[in-house]
Amino acid sequence: MTSRRQFIRRTSALGVGLLAFSRLSKAASPTFDGPVVLSTWNFGLQTNEAAWKILAEKGRAVDAAEAGARLAEDDLKSTSVGLAGRPDREGITTLDACIMDEFYNCGSVCFLEKIKHPISVARKVMETTPHVMLAGSGAQQFALENGFELDDYVNPESEKAWHEWLKTSEYKPIINFENHDTIGIVALDAHGNLGGACSTSGMAYKIRGRVGDSPIIGAGLYVDNEVGACTATGTGEEVIRIAGSHLVVEKMRDGMSPEDACRYAVERMIRIRPEQSKTLQVGFIAVNKSGEYGGYCIQPGFQYAVHTNEGNVLVDARSYY
Ligand code: GLY
Secondary structure, three states: OOOHHHHHHHHOOOHHHHHHHHHHHOOOOOOOOOOEEEEEOOOHHHHHHHHHHHHHOOOOHHHHHHHHHHHHHHOOOOOOOOOOOOOOOOOOOOEEEEEEOOOOOEEEEEEEOOEOOHHHHHHHHHHHOOOOEEEHHHHHHHHHHOOOOEOOOOOHHHHHHHHHHHOOOOOOOOOOHHHOOOEEEEEEOOOOOEEEEEEEOOOOOOOOOOOOOOOOEOOOEEEEOOOEEEEEEEOHHHHHHOOHHHHHHHHHHOOOOHHHHHHHHHHHHHHHOHHHHOOOOEEEEEEEOOOOEEEEEOOOOOEEEEEEOOEEEEEEOEEOO
C-alpha cells in the first residue's frame, strides 16, 4: 500500500518552484525526504531491495542502480533481461544496457552476447574509455579484456518458446508480456544525487542486429543531476523516435511533475503515431531532484516499484487508454 508520504511524493504540485530552487542550488531541494529508487515492472520490487541496500548506507545512486540491474540480470528465469532472455529470430540472445551517473558520465553496450552482466560492462565503458557506446563483438572483446567471462547459459524456457515461435515466425510483441520487459532503474541518493541504469534482452525474436531504446542514452535512460532522471520500457522503436527519457527530463526542467512529464511523452507518441500506438505498450518512470516520482504508460497493466524510507511498494501506472 502507498503511504501518505509516498502519495505526496507521487503527486506533489510543489515541484515547479522547488525544482527551480534545486536548479540554482544544485543540491537537494527543501522537500528532499531521503532516498528513493524506482524500478520498472513487478520484478522491480526485488531490484529495489538490492538498490536500497546501497541507498540506505548513503551510497551513490549510480551504484544502487547498477546493483539493481545486476540482480535482474542474475535471474536465470527472466525471459526479458540478461542471458535467460528470449532470443532473436536466429535463436541467439543479445543484450543491451546503459548507465548514467550524476556527472553526465554515461556508458552503454548493445548487441552483446554471452556476457552475464551487460550493465557492468556499460559501467566499465563509462569509467575507463573515452566513449559512450560499444556494440556487438567489439563490446564482447572489451568485456573479456576487462575481466568479464564468456557465459554460454541458455534458458531452456526461452529456447523452447523460440522453437514454438519458429512454427509461425510471426513477429508480434505481446503487451505487458509476463509483467516483465526492460529493467529500468532511477534513483535519488541520500546526498540528493541522481543515477540510473537499464538492461534488457530486447524484443523477443527481433531481426538479428536490432537494438532498442535501452542502451541509448536519452531514449531508454537519461539522468540530469540538476533536474531528474527517467527510464523507459516497452517498444523501443517508439521511445527512440521521441528521445523519450530525455524528453521527460526536459519537461521536468520546465516544471512538470514526474508523472505529468511521463504523460507528456506518452501523449506525444500517440499524437505522432495514433494507429500504431493502439497496439503497443511503452511506460516511463521518473524521479525529480526533490524526490517526487511518477510513471505513465500507453496501455493499462504497467507497474513500477518504488522504495523510499516508508517501504517498497508496487504502483499501477496511470495509462492513456
Ligand atoms: N525496451 C526494450 C526494447 O525495445 O528493446
